[in-house]
Amino acid sequence: MIEESKQTEQTENINANVAEENNNSARMSANLETELNSDVATTDGNSVRETNWAADAAQWEEMEAEIAALEQQVAQLKTQLEERTSQYMRIAADFDNFRKRSQKEKEELDQQVKCNTLSSLLPVVDNFERAQAQIKPQTDAERNIHKSYQSIYKQMVTALKSLGVSAMRPKGQEFNPNLHEAAIQEPTNEYPEGTVIDELIPGYFLGERVLRHAVVKVAAPFEHMVPSEESRSESPES
Template sequence: MSDIDKQQENIPPSPTQTSPTQSEGLGENTGEMPPSADGGVGSNSNPEIDWELQVAQAYQQAEAADDSQDNSQKAEVKATANAELTEEIASLKEAKESLQSQLAAAQAQFEDVSGQYRRLAADFDNYRKRTQKEKEELDLQVKCATITKWLPILDNFERARAQIKPQNEGEMNIHKSYQSVYKQMIDSLKQLGVSPMRPEGQEFDPNLHEAVMREPTTEYPEGTVTEELVRGYIIGDRVLRHAMVKVAAAPEEPMVIEENPPETQEEQS
């Protein structure tokens, strides 16, 4: 049974509704209903209409009560949902702040590690360059020390070529044989990066030349190398051996001796 049916059962009878006994009694006492002032039936309303109005009012009151109860439940559910949502937002904000803090710490750690890596890479690159340079320097020193010991042998070959003049075919064959050996040695030195100096006619340079003689001359300007006495050699940009040279000097002016020196004033007096 619905709430409306229950309310209809509990509605009291209308005051205008009378039982059949009462109706009969009224009929006996008064007879027909007295006419109203306007000539119609009596002023009392229809009982069925009043009952329907009461039922409608009760139904509206029930709907209003249901709506009020629904609104209260909805408000309670909404408040609960808002509270849960607020709590969830606060939790998410806290998690976001924690993640941001972790991210900042990770970025700081990354920058620190990156800086260490860059420093280590720079140190290693400098170490590699330094060791490579030291290795090249050591190789050059060993090469220079070895080649320097061979230079006197080349000097002897050059002196022999300058002084020995073959007189016959046999001597010429011997001369050609040791000159071929000399040429092979020169070619080997060229492959090692060794080259002889050619200082004749150049200005004297103490970084390349060693002056052992000075020769007054008018053929060359003063300070010019006129002759190479001992050949010098260079390897790369380093002097392997300085060239011993003769350097031009200014010619000496002849002394003029006067036969009759001028007389002094005392002698004239």
């Protein structure tokens, strides 16, 4: 009986040791599985982070490419704006020059038409002045007619003045080919050589423009005059 008890006790001890070993093995297996799971989770987390970083890097590259494209478009638009602005400035300058040129041509044309019209009226004024110098009224009827002529003449002169016409009155001035037309040279000691001593046909200005040149007589010195054949034949030496 004692031997059976001892044998039973040994059997129980062996079973207990086996159970403990099994428990230890289970615990080791569980720990190992936990560690493995932890390593797998860590690996998965690193993979996810690496994937996110790659995605972020790709997004940054895409954004940088878009920004570069936008900057290029902005540069192109600035260049186009500068070209259009320069083109507009040239067109504006050309239009302003055209407007000034057209205005100047119009003014010159108007002035030319005005000159032509007024020039056609000057012979009428000349005839009134010749009549005034030649007509010597004797009777009351002649004087009345003469006054009527003079009133018309004054009215015409007033109208010409209102349009900017003024007489040159070159007598006593130095001869100027831009204003005067020399018809006669007369030797004289009363005036310096080249001085206008008489106005044969009156000259007129229209503003600062010559409306009609004055036909004048110009002074010449005696020593420069060559005696004519008639004067030599009438001299005492002949």
